[in-house]
Amino acid sequence: MKGVLLAGIFLLVAVFQVGAQSRLSGVGDGxxxxxxxxxxxxxxxxxxxxxxxxxxxxxxxxxxxxxxxxxxxxxxxxxxxxxxxxxxxxxxxxxxxxxxxxxxxxxxxxxxxxxxxVTVTNGYNKFNKKETDDIARLPLKNMENPQVYSVVTKEIMKEQLITDYNSVFRSIPGAGVPIVYNQGRSALYSRGFVTENLVRNSVSGFVYTNIDPANLERLEAIKGPSGTLFNSSMISFGGLFNRVTKHPFDSWRGEIGYSGGSNDLNRLTVDINQPLNNDKTALMRVNGALHTEQSFQDAGFTRSYMIAPSFVYKANDKLSFLLDVEATSFNATSPVRFAPSTTGKIHDVRNLGIGYKRSFGNNTLDYTTRQVNIFGQINYQLSSQWKLQTLYTRTFSTTRGYVNQLIGKTDSTLSQQSQKEDFPYYGTNIQQNIVGDFFVGRLRNRLVAGVDIYNQKSEWTNTTVNMPAINFRHPGAGYNNFNSTKVDSAAARSAWVNYRTNQSTFGAYFSDVLNLTEKLNVMVSLRADRFDNKGTYYPGADSTAGSYTQNALSPKLGAVYQLVKDKVSLFGNYMNGFANVNGTDFNGGTFRPQQANQWEGGVKFDVLRHKVSATFSYYDIRVKNVARDDLAHPGYSIQDGTQLSRGFEGEVIANPFAGFNIVAGYTYNDSKYTQANKSVQGLRPATAGPASLANLWMSYRIVGGKAKGLGFGFGGNYGSASFQTNTASFAFTIPSYTVLDATVFYDQPSYRIGVKVDNLTNAQYWSYRLAPQNPTRVTANITFRF
Known part of the structure; x- marks a missing residue:
């Protein structure tokens, strides 16, 4: 798969070069x-x-x-x-x-x-939409930006008949198979680090629940430790995923769609946009979704609804307001999570003999999550060179019910575990920015400076029930004992845990892009953070434990030289990110934040009148201040651990000829603990995911004649073998996978019909948590536009 992708990239370049020469050859022929x-x-x-x-x-x-x-x-x-x-x-x-x-x-x-x-039946490079102000918080084009990022457009999502949020990541290089947690929230990989979905519209979108894609305009994958412009609580050392939601515009539009398919999928979506007054200064847009779906396994379901209104008010030519709300409710069963026995002789999930379609669960052991996300933005144009931007988010999410996992006891037995919980989260983020685009002498400056205040609170009430071990190859009658009646009975006799957390971050930052020449620009950025963890409060004991404060500085440097203006750029960057570390060492000293420092260099292309956009880069991320066991003082930690993550990333977005579009990516990541406990010293972290990942999507749409609007799509994803556990004493392997998908559609201005088949070859593959992924699945959609 890797060789095919790389060969295809070079072939595309050759085809474009020949085509360009032939198009110019008509000069002088009458x-x-x-x-x-x-x-x-x-x-x-x-x-x-x-x-x-x-x-x-x-x-x-x-x-x-x-x-x-x-x-x-x-x-x-x-x-x-x-x-x-x-x-x-x-x-x-x-x-x-x-x-x-x-x-x-x-x-x-x-x-x-x-x-x-407006979705039209055309054939331009519709997947190439990288121009966004979100990445640098500045009006900076991709060819001027020293950072690497990918954008999944709404065109890709519509063509791939996306019905769940995690499927959006198929087109992001290096994202891998989604990791779905007990409450339905998800994470993916970025440069060898697990990266959660906690950023929405460039600020906090912290929700510990499922996410519905019905109001998703695009998804931006920003690569590398981006602690300078984004709150460290929201990102990983590999980067972040920013989901950008749909906002109102100044004309009437409507869209309603229905999707049905395998596993009793029924999904209804609506998107209505409407100006609220004649002069179009007040605008409203409402997105919504109803979704029901069964699992492909013998138990499991998802039932949800979402409503997402968005309002814009333009007070005058300089001042505008945006209010954006998400409200969702999910009733579902926990995704499969299996931890194999570390004392057994089996080291590969394929050899366990556990049924691929067995859930080892029960539909009575479900949970309900609810969330309300409020996002506000005020923009004020001070002058032609300066503007003020105020951002506000308020998030609430809660999980109530049963979240489950399977714990391996031997090579043939497991214990079913259920945690009965009530778990609300509260988040507040206030951000004030000033953005400028001005000249000092002959040097152009693009500057953003701001302050950021973030607070997160949670309350957790739960108890855990462990069921008797059963033989997972031949479970017998014990298979049905894992149900709400049994769990409730055991929970009534179990000890309950109740605690609260409260933590805040206060940050200030600036980033300046200076054009030294027309082709050369440099970026200088710095962020200062004060982290204040109030600790964990236990109401029963009226006591608090684990409170601490930490300070961190996060710099960022970058340079871009455009070999050919707006077409070929060489870039390099130094980026820093940090993560707070709780606890103390043997002497009672508090720990410093972990620091990740990235060096990266590469080249970007946007050539042949935007028909080919490509980015190739090599990065080196070194993490320091990792806490590890203090062998001289058992039960304590010392903070001298280090980790290395380096690799190559490549992405190509191409439009060889009208109607034919390609997006392809390949990543290779080499990650290991360079100074750590003996159990993992020199080994690849299991949380780093597959070393090699590749993605490909090709589509052709007929752009003329009677069949105009008819189209076909084909692509897939590849991941090399990875680990669920990787220590000196025990390693458990997840095999490599290749998954292929195909679609056919008929797209017209007033309606769209599409059919998609996922996992054409019915491949068996697993996530990091050993959750079996969907076998062959068929989805059909019809959408009406008015």
Whole structure:
């Protein structure tokens, strides 16, 4: 799979080079050329719009810069037609002469934001949408940014018929198989570190529950220890995942969709956008979803609903307000979690003989999670160079019910465990930024500076019940004893635990991008944090334990040199992240935060008029201040441990010809403990995931003729073997996997029909927690737009 992806990348480049030469070869052959620029009413490029020369059956599409061209045209008059659903068509006659290029400048009566909301049957590079202000918190293009990141667009999500949040990550290089925790929340991999989903719209989105993708505009995977601009509690040393939600725009639009499929899937989604007044200064958008689905195993289900209203109010040309709300409820059973016996002789999940479709659970052992996410934003344009941005988030999430796991006792027996809990979380984040784009002399500066206040509280009430061991190969009647009646009876006789936590972070930061020349820019950033953990309060004993404070500085440096302006960039960065460490050493001293320092270098491409976008980089992350056992003082720790994580990442997004789109990625990660306890010294952490990961998605959509809008997609994911446990005394292996998917769809301006088959070969593969993943699954969708 790796070789196929790399060979495909080089083949694509060769094809583009040959194609570019052939397109230019028509000069001087008695023909003419016609080219043009299409913009929106607000002066922005209109990408992906169909341009037709009537009567000669020639059609093309504008690229991301709004440009289009026709070559080798015989001299004569041509009718140029530009049509876009819901807007006034453009029809203009032009005269083409031999050897004299004709250039047009045309404008659609539609804003950029409206244009982005309409799904059309076109063939431009629709997966290449990397221009976002979220990554650097500045108006910085990908080719100017020294950081590596990936963006999963809504176009990919629609084409892949995404019905659950974790499936979005298939198109992110290095993400791997999702790790789903007991409350339904999830994490994935980034550069050898487990990375949770805790960031929403670039600030705290801390919820310990499932996430529904119905209001997801795009998903941004920001790579590397990004502690400078993001709260350390929200990220890992490998990076972060930022989910960007849908916001209102200034025209009426609606969409309703239904998906049905394997495992009794029934999913209804709605997306309604509506201006609230005639001058379109008050806007509202509402997204919602109803979802029910059974597990492919003998027990297990998910039943959920979500409502997500969003409001925008434009007080004047300088001041605007945004209020964004998510409210969800999930009723589900715990995902399978299996910890094998570390004293057995079996070291591979395939050799256990445990039934792939056995859940070892019961539908009465379910839980209910609820969340309310409130996001507010105020933007005030101080001048043409400066603006103020105020961000506010308030999150609440809670889990109530049973969360379960399976604990291996021997190579053939396991014990079922259930934790009955009531577990609410509360989070508050306030952030104030000032953003500037100004010149000092002839040097351009783009600056963001801000302060960040974050608080998180939780309350936990729970008890744990362990059932008698059963033979998991031949469980017999004991298989059905794991149910709510049995667990409730045992829980009534068990000890309950109740405690509360309260912790805060106070941060200040700045980041400045300085253009030394037109092609060379440097980035200098720094963050200072004060972490205050109030400790864990136990109401029964009226006591608090584990309180501490820590301070941390997190710098970031970067440089970009554009070998070819806006097309080829060399970049390098130094980035830092940190994680707070609780506890004390033998002498009573508190620990310092763990620090991760990354050096990275690479190259970015955006060539052939945005038809090929690619990033290749090598990184080296070294973690210090890791706490490990103090052998001289049993029961205590010392803080001198180190860890190394380094590797290669590559991503290619290509549009070889109209209608054909490709996104491909490959990552290799070498991770190990360089100074640690003897049990793991020199070994790869089990939490680092597979060393090699690859992803590929190819799609073709017919862009002209009677079959216009018909499309096909094919792709898959590969992961090398990894570990559930990896110590000197015991290692347990998760095998490599290759999963292939395919889709067929018919996309029209007013409706879309699609069918997707996931896991075509019915491959068996597992997550880090040894949860079996879905076998072959079929999903059908119909969506109406109005």
């Amino acid at each position: 023909t003419g050329t016609l080219s043009g620029l299409l913009t929106t009413a607000d002066g922005k490029p209109a990408g992906g719009v169909t341009v037709t020369l009537k009567g000669v059956n020639k059609t093309t599409l504008t690229d991301d810069d709004g440009r289009f061209s026709f070559r080798r045209l015989a001299p004569g008059n041509y009718d140029v037609e530009i049509s876009y659903v819901g807007y006034e068509p453009i029809d203009q006659t032009v005269s083409v002469e031999s050897g004299k290029p004709v250039r047009l400048s045309l404008q659609l009566k539609v804003s950029e934001q409206q244009l982005d909301q």
